[in-house]
Amino acid sequence: QSVLTQPPSVSAAPGQTVTIPCSGSDSNIGNNYVSWYRQLPGTAPKLLIYDNNKRPSGIPDRFSGSRSGTSATLGITGLQTGDEADYYCGTWDTRLSVYVFGTGTKVTV
Amino acid sequence: EVQLVESGGGLVQPGGSLRLSCAASGFTFSSCSMNWVRQTPGRGLEWVSYISSSSSNIYYADSVKGRFTISRDNAKNSLFLQMDSLRAEDTAVYYCARRPIIALGIPFDYWGQGTVVTVSS
Numbered sequence: 497q498s499v500l501t502q503p504p505s506v507s508a509a510p511g512q513t514v515t516i517p518c519s520g521s522d523s524n525i526g527n528n529y530v531s532w533y534r535q536l537p538g539t540a541p542k543l544l545i546y547d548n549n550k551r552p553s554g555i556p557d558r559f560s561g562s563r564s565g566t567s568a569t570l571g572i573t574g575l576q577t578g579d580e581a582d583y584y585c586g587t588w589d590t591r592l593s594v595y596v597f598g599t600g601t602k603v604t605v
Numbered sequence: 606e607v608q609l610v611e612s613g614g615g616l617v618q619p620g621g622s623l624r625l626s627c628a629a630s631g632f633t634f635s636s637c638s639m640n641w642v643r644q645t646p647g648r649g650l651e652w653v654s655y656i657s658s659s660s661s662n663i664y665y666a667d668s669v670k671g672r673f674t675i676s677r678d679n680a681k682n683s684l685f686l687q688m689d690s691l692r693a694e695d696t697a698v699y700y701c702a703r704r705p706i707i708a709l710g711i712p713f714d715y716w717g718q719g720t721v722v723t724v725s726s
Contacts, residue, residue: 498649529710533650540700540719541642541650546712584650588711594666595640595652595711 499524500585500598507604508575516570516601518585524596528588530568532561535582544583545570575605607631607715609701614720621691621724627684627701627717635679638662638704640713641686643697643722653699654686655711669695691724698722 501519508514520526532545543552545561548568560571568585585598613625627639641653654675655664663675674687684701699720702713 529708529712531710531712533713535650540716541713542716543712543714546705546714547709552714582649586650586652586712592667593664595655595664597650597652600649 523591
Protein backbone atom coordinates (compact mmCIF):
# COMPACT_ATOMS: atom_id res chain seq x y z
CA GLN A 497 0.00 0.00 0.00
CA SER A 498 1.45 3.32 -1.12
CA VAL A 499 2.10 6.08 1.40
CA LEU A 500 1.44 8.75 -1.24
CA THR A 501 -2.22 9.26 -2.11
CA GLN A 502 -3.52 10.46 -5.47
CA PRO A 503 -7.07 10.56 -6.83
CA PRO A 504 -7.75 7.55 -9.09
CA SER A 505 -8.84 9.71 -11.99
CA VAL A 506 -9.34 13.25 -13.22
CA SER A 507 -10.82 14.49 -16.45
CA ALA A 508 -11.16 17.70 -18.41
CA ALA A 509 -11.86 18.88 -21.91
CA PRO A 510 -9.14 19.60 -24.48
CA GLY A 511 -7.49 22.94 -23.84
CA GLN A 512 -8.46 23.05 -20.19
CA THR A 513 -6.34 22.67 -17.08
CA VAL A 514 -6.10 19.82 -14.61
CA THR A 515 -4.32 19.55 -11.31
CA ILE A 516 -3.32 16.29 -9.70
CA PRO A 517 -2.67 16.31 -5.95
CA CYS A 518 -0.29 13.98 -4.17
CA SER A 519 -0.68 13.72 -0.41
CA GLY A 520 2.04 12.40 1.86
CA SER A 521 3.61 13.07 5.23
CA ASP A 522 6.54 14.76 6.93
CA SER A 523 8.81 11.79 6.31
CA ASN A 524 8.38 11.90 2.54
CA ILE A 525 6.93 14.93 0.73
CA GLY A 526 7.38 17.17 3.73
CA ASN A 527 11.15 16.82 3.71
CA ASN A 528 12.17 15.44 0.32
CA TYR A 529 12.01 16.52 -3.29
CA VAL A 530 9.07 15.32 -5.36
CA SER A 531 9.07 13.99 -8.92
CA TRP A 532 6.22 13.40 -11.33
CA TYR A 533 6.00 10.78 -14.07
CA ARG A 534 3.68 10.09 -16.97
CA GLN A 535 3.09 6.59 -18.26
CA LEU A 536 1.38 5.83 -21.54
CA PRO A 537 -0.08 2.32 -21.95
CA GLY A 538 2.58 -0.29 -22.63
CA THR A 539 5.50 2.08 -22.18
CA ALA A 540 7.98 2.98 -19.48
CA PRO A 541 7.26 5.98 -17.26
CA LYS A 542 8.63 9.35 -18.34
CA LEU A 543 9.93 12.03 -16.00
CA LEU A 544 7.91 15.24 -16.18
CA ILE A 545 8.94 17.14 -13.06
CA TYR A 546 11.83 16.71 -10.62
CA ASP A 547 12.98 18.53 -7.49
CA ASN A 548 9.36 19.69 -6.92
CA ASN A 549 9.14 22.10 -9.83
CA LYS A 550 11.90 21.59 -12.39
CA ARG A 551 11.26 20.35 -15.90
CA PRO A 552 13.74 18.11 -17.70
CA SER A 553 14.87 19.22 -21.13
CA GLY A 554 12.15 18.66 -23.69
CA ILE A 555 9.20 18.81 -21.29
CA PRO A 556 6.91 21.69 -22.29
CA ASP A 557 5.99 24.41 -19.83
CA ARG A 558 2.38 23.19 -19.92
CA PHE A 559 3.55 20.91 -17.11
CA SER A 560 4.28 22.42 -13.71
CA GLY A 561 4.90 21.16 -10.21
CA SER A 562 4.62 22.59 -6.75
CA ARG A 563 4.97 21.46 -3.17
CA SER A 564 3.40 22.83 0.00
CA GLY A 565 3.85 21.15 3.33
CA THR A 566 3.15 17.44 2.94
CA SER A 567 1.39 17.73 -0.42
CA ALA A 568 2.53 18.19 -3.98
CA THR A 569 0.61 19.10 -7.11
CA LEU A 570 1.11 18.52 -10.82
CA GLY A 571 -0.55 20.97 -13.15
CA ILE A 572 -1.22 20.45 -16.83
CA THR A 573 -2.49 23.34 -18.92
CA GLY A 574 -3.74 23.28 -22.48
CA LEU A 575 -4.79 19.65 -22.23
CA GLN A 576 -4.26 17.54 -25.33
CA THR A 577 -5.60 14.12 -26.19
CA GLY A 578 -2.01 12.91 -26.08
CA ASP A 579 -1.96 13.75 -22.37
CA GLU A 580 -4.27 10.83 -21.64
CA ALA A 581 -2.10 8.64 -19.44
CA ASP A 582 -1.39 7.57 -15.90
CA TYR A 583 0.48 10.05 -13.73
CA TYR A 584 2.51 9.21 -10.65
CA CYS A 585 4.22 11.26 -7.98
CA GLY A 586 7.29 9.92 -6.21
CA THR A 587 9.76 10.80 -3.51
CA TRP A 588 12.11 9.35 -0.91
CA ASP A 589 10.71 8.45 2.49
CA THR A 590 13.30 9.25 5.12
CA ARG A 591 11.62 7.27 7.92
CA LEU A 592 11.20 4.11 5.86
CA SER A 593 14.43 4.53 3.82
CA VAL A 594 12.57 3.61 0.66
CA TYR A 595 11.42 5.40 -2.45
CA VAL A 596 7.65 5.69 -2.65
CA PHE A 597 5.36 6.23 -5.61
CA GLY A 598 1.88 7.62 -5.47
CA THR A 599 -1.16 5.48 -6.17
CA GLY A 600 -1.42 6.92 -9.67
CA THR A 601 -4.00 9.09 -11.41
CA LYS A 602 -5.55 8.38 -14.77
CA VAL A 603 -6.09 11.54 -16.78
CA THR A 604 -8.90 11.50 -19.33
CA VAL A 605 -9.17 14.23 -21.92
CA GLU B 606 21.99 8.99 -26.46
CA VAL B 607 21.25 7.50 -23.07
CA GLN B 608 20.11 3.89 -23.29
CA LEU B 609 19.17 1.35 -20.67
CA VAL B 610 18.46 -2.17 -21.85
CA GLU B 611 17.19 -4.81 -19.44
CA SER B 612 17.46 -8.55 -19.95
CA GLY B 613 17.14 -11.75 -17.98
CA GLY B 614 13.42 -11.89 -17.40
CA GLY B 615 11.37 -15.01 -17.96
CA LEU B 616 9.17 -17.68 -16.42
CA VAL B 617 10.33 -19.18 -13.14
CA GLN B 618 8.71 -21.42 -10.57
CA PRO B 619 7.95 -20.18 -7.06
CA GLY B 620 11.06 -20.44 -4.94
CA GLY B 621 13.31 -20.13 -7.96
CA SER B 622 15.87 -17.51 -8.93
CA LEU B 623 16.52 -15.07 -11.75
CA ARG B 624 19.25 -12.55 -12.43
CA LEU B 625 18.25 -9.39 -14.25
CA SER B 626 20.79 -7.26 -16.08
CA CYS B 627 20.66 -3.67 -17.30
CA ALA B 628 23.19 -2.54 -19.90
CA ALA B 629 23.81 1.20 -19.83
CA SER B 630 25.25 3.39 -22.56
CA GLY B 631 25.43 7.02 -23.61
CA PHE B 632 26.42 8.42 -20.23
CA THR B 633 29.02 8.06 -17.49
CA PHE B 634 27.50 5.07 -15.73
CA SER B 635 29.97 5.15 -12.86
CA SER B 636 28.76 8.62 -11.85
CA CYS B 637 25.07 7.80 -11.54
CA SER B 638 23.09 5.98 -8.90
CA MET B 639 20.67 3.43 -10.29
CA ASN B 640 17.40 1.82 -9.36
CA TRP B 641 15.11 -1.07 -10.11
CA VAL B 642 11.38 -0.36 -10.31
CA ARG B 643 8.64 -2.89 -11.05
CA GLN B 644 5.05 -2.74 -12.17
CA THR B 645 2.49 -5.44 -11.74
CA PRO B 646 0.13 -5.79 -14.70
CA GLY B 647 -2.66 -3.30 -14.38
CA ARG B 648 -1.27 -1.79 -11.22
CA GLY B 649 0.98 1.00 -10.14
CA LEU B 650 4.70 1.46 -9.84
CA GLU B 651 6.70 -0.09 -7.03
CA TRP B 652 10.28 0.87 -6.33
CA VAL B 653 12.45 -2.19 -5.66
CA SER B 654 16.02 -1.14 -4.95
CA TYR B 655 18.61 1.64 -5.14
CA ILE B 656 22.39 1.51 -5.47
CA SER B 657 24.69 4.51 -5.32
CA SER B 658 27.35 5.16 -7.93
CA SER B 659 30.11 3.47 -5.94
CA SER B 660 27.85 0.78 -4.44
CA SER B 661 28.44 2.26 -1.00
CA ASN B 662 24.74 2.84 -0.35
CA ILE B 663 22.10 0.23 -1.09
CA TYR B 664 18.42 0.18 -0.18
CA TYR B 665 15.59 -2.26 -0.72
CA ALA B 666 11.82 -2.24 -0.52
CA ASP B 667 10.56 -4.24 2.44
CA SER B 668 8.79 -6.61 0.06
CA VAL B 669 12.09 -7.84 -1.40
CA LYS B 670 14.56 -7.31 1.43
CA GLY B 671 16.51 -10.48 2.15
CA ARG B 672 15.53 -12.07 -1.17
CA PHE B 673 16.82 -9.64 -3.82
CA THR B 674 20.35 -8.29 -4.21
CA ILE B 675 21.27 -5.27 -6.29
CA SER B 676 24.79 -4.84 -7.66
CA ARG B 677 26.66 -3.07 -10.42
CA ASP B 678 29.83 -3.38 -12.47
CA ASN B 679 31.00 0.10 -13.40
CA ALA B 680 33.75 -1.29 -15.63
CA LYS B 681 31.08 -3.00 -17.73
CA ASN B 682 28.41 -0.30 -17.43
CA SER B 683 26.00 -2.84 -16.04
CA LEU B 684 23.41 -3.06 -13.28
CA PHE B 685 22.10 -6.31 -11.85
CA LEU B 686 19.28 -7.64 -9.72
CA GLN B 687 19.66 -11.11 -8.27
CA MET B 688 16.22 -12.37 -7.33
CA ASP B 689 15.99 -15.42 -5.08
CA SER B 690 13.09 -17.16 -3.33
CA LEU B 691 10.74 -15.75 -5.92
CA ARG B 692 7.03 -15.54 -5.16
CA ALA B 693 3.96 -15.18 -7.33
CA GLU B 694 3.64 -11.59 -6.17
CA ASP B 695 7.03 -10.79 -7.71
CA THR B 696 5.47 -11.21 -11.15
CA ALA B 697 5.90 -7.85 -12.85
CA VAL B 698 7.67 -5.82 -15.48
CA TYR B 699 11.03 -4.80 -14.08
CA TYR B 700 12.62 -1.53 -15.15
CA CYS B 701 16.06 -0.17 -14.46
CA ALA B 702 16.09 3.60 -14.02
CA ARG B 703 18.79 6.22 -13.68
CA ARG B 704 19.00 9.00 -11.15
CA PRO B 705 20.54 12.07 -12.83
CA ILE B 706 23.57 13.69 -11.25
CA ILE B 707 22.05 17.16 -11.37
CA ALA B 708 19.04 16.34 -9.21
CA LEU B 709 18.79 17.31 -5.57
CA GLY B 710 16.19 14.63 -4.97
CA ILE B 711 15.89 11.15 -6.43
CA PRO B 712 14.08 11.38 -9.76
CA PHE B 713 14.40 8.73 -12.44
CA ASP B 714 15.11 10.47 -15.71
CA TYR B 715 15.84 7.51 -17.98
CA TRP B 716 14.15 4.14 -17.91
CA GLY B 717 14.75 0.93 -19.78
CA GLN B 718 12.05 -0.77 -21.82
CA GLY B 719 11.45 -3.30 -19.06
CA THR B 720 11.84 -7.06 -18.77
CA VAL B 721 8.98 -9.35 -17.77
CA VAL B 722 9.30 -11.68 -14.83
CA THR B 723 6.60 -14.30 -14.34
CA VAL B 724 6.60 -16.48 -11.25
CA SER B 725 4.28 -19.42 -11.70
CA SER B 726 4.20 -23.18 -11.45
